[in-house]
Amino acid sequence: MTIATTTGAAIVDEVAARGPDLISGDGSRTWSVCGRNFVVAITELAAGDRLTERDLPDEHLLLVQDDAMVGVEHAGRPRVTVASPALVVVPAGTSTVSAAAPTTVMRVFTAHCAEQMRRAVNHSAGADPRTAPLPEPTEKGSDQVRVHRLRDIPAQEGRFGRIFRTASLMVNWFPEQEGPRDTEHLSPHSHEDFEQMSVTLAGDYVHHLRVPWTARMSQWRDDEHADVSSPSMTLIPPTVVHTTRAVGPGLHTLIDVFAPPREDFLAQGWVLNSGDYQGTQ
Numbered sequence: 001m002t003i004a005t006t007t008g009a010a011i012v013d014e015v016a017a018r019g020p021d022l023i024s025g026d027g028s029r030t031w032s033v034c035g036r037n038f039v040v041a042i043t044e045l046a047a048g049d050r051l052t053e054r055d056l057p058d059e060h061l062l063l064v065q066d067d068a069m070v071g072v073e074h075a076g077r078p079r080v081t082v083a084s085p086a087l088v089v090v091p092a093g094t095s096t097v098s099a100a101a102p103t104t105v106m107r108v109f110t111a112h113c114a115e116q117m118r119r120a121v122n123h124s125a126g127a128d129p130r131t132a133p134l135p136e137p138t139e140k141g142s143d144q145v146r147v148h149r150l151r152d153i154p155a156q157e158g159r160f161g162r163i164f165r166t167a168s169l170m171v172n173w174f175p176e177q178e179g180p181r182d183t184e185h186l187s188p189h190s191h192e193d194f195e196q197m198s199v200t201l202a203g204d205y206v207h208h209l210r211v212p213w214t215a216r217m218s219q220w221r222d223d224e225h226a227d228v229s230s231p232s233m234t235l236i237p238p239t240v241v242h243t244t245r246a247v248g249p250g251l252h253t254l255i256d257v258f259a260p261p262r263e264d265f266l267a268q269g270w271v272l273n274s275g276d277y278q279g280t281q
Contacts, residue, residue, distance in 0.1 A: 203252030
């Protein structure tokens with residue numbers, strides 16, 4: 001089940017702890033959690049099933065984490081096959097995702113995608129008023145499916161993760177980590193007016209969460225240390241101090257989601273596909 005933390009700081013959703021929000025006719029199972037400006041969907045995609053999203057008003061993101069031969073069809077064009085871990089930008093309109101073997105995929109849609117937002121387990125809770133609403137995009141991308149294979153992205157000193165964007169979305173797909181994170185090098189921080197979704201796809205983690213004190217002592221909360229397995233989705237509201245720590249042995253995979261794209265990441269030159277976007281003016 002979805003758990004609102006005792007601090008009220010975040011929504012922590014472990015996929016294995018509850019039933020799916022949507023089951024397709026061929027047995028694919030999808031879990032979704034939304035923020036004010038985006039919704040993240042994790043799907044256990046059955047072999048041969050076809051997940052079709054119709055008439056989407058915005059681009060969305062598809063994250064493929066293995067070599068299951070995932071296919072993407074869009075606007076009647078030839079099928080694009082993704083045979084290794086990759087981030088795929090899918091244009092607005094109608095598109096279909098399928099796979100030759102069972103796999104788990106992650107998709108990110110904007111809040112303009114009403115049907116996808118309604119699927120989210122927390123949609124009825126309403127938007128967090130501290131989050132600035134999603135502005136109309138001032139840039140646009142290509143009308144083609146774009147595939148960014150992780151194997152084609154070498155490590156670069158000083159670059160923070162592997163950051164990609166659309167006109168309205170941004171994700172940071174961190175490099176896979178073997179074993180636990182160094183507890184002497186954590187990074188607690190907060191965001192003034194935007195939410196962060198932290199998605200774990202492999203490994204165990206702890207999300208450390210602190211609600212800042214206000215003048216009203218009735219709103220004070222103890223710190224929260226939320227243990228999660230994978231896959232999981234954790235929605236962190238504005239102002240909440242947070243840092244995430246991989247724990248235990250084995251491979252760890254973490255992805256952060258934001259909307260709109262973060263200006264600080266763009267200014268640093270860290271966004272790998274910035275060249276795909278241009279102003280609409």
